[in-house]
Amino acid sequence: MSIDAIDRQIIQATQAGLPLVAEPYQAIAGQLGLTADEVMRRMAAMLENGVIRRIAAVPNHYRLGYRYNGMTVWDVDDNHVDMLGQRVAELPFVSHCYQRPRHAPEWTYNLFAMVHAKTERDAEKQIAVIAELLGGDVRRQAVLYSTKILKKTGLRIAG
Incomplete structure (x- = not known):
């Protein structure tokens, strides 16, 4: 499972989480000079190939009141x-x-x-x-x- 330079940039831009905006993939795309469709296509391919395990929210249960x-x-x-x-x-x-x-x-x-x-x-x-x-x-x-x-x-x- 190898990644190219663009995949690596996408991973680096998203590893701390997607931006909390209405169109997070568009925001990442703008940051990297890509289209949102390209970012989503590449992330889906990395997910399918096992380069990344998941795209998911990681809630802080305590902050949500779940003690x-x-x-x-x-x-x-x-x-x-x-x-x-x-x-x-x-x-x-x-x-x-x-x-x-x-x-x-x-x-x-x-x-x-x-x-x-x-x-x-x-x-x-x-x-x-x-x-x-x-x-x-x-x-x-x-x-x-x-x-x-x-x-x-x-x-x-x-x-």
Whole structure:
């Protein structure tokens, strides 16, 4: 996966985020002497080729009032984790869901799902919905609440 000089300029211009304007691709295009269509076409190609992983908003949940951000961790049967994970990932309040390897005996959890709520009670309701969905397949579970944001950025390419 190689990039040319223009792709590199686009990455550098967008890596800290798109401009908060009505037409962000037009703003980037103007900065680089390109058209907005060219910027969007190149970004779509870089996304498709795996040069960039995603184009997405990265919210600061705390600033939005979501104080109860919890990574729920679940110990479920490995034979069912894909199917169960798919169901959990479809819940509207789960921002991301994935499988991780166990590190027994200390860490037996293999299914992870992040929830965000404004109150502890709302977070507990969301967790209860996940628990109900997983049903008898859950052997153990825990919630790891975040206490602060440590990083909200990806890789940065120097100029």
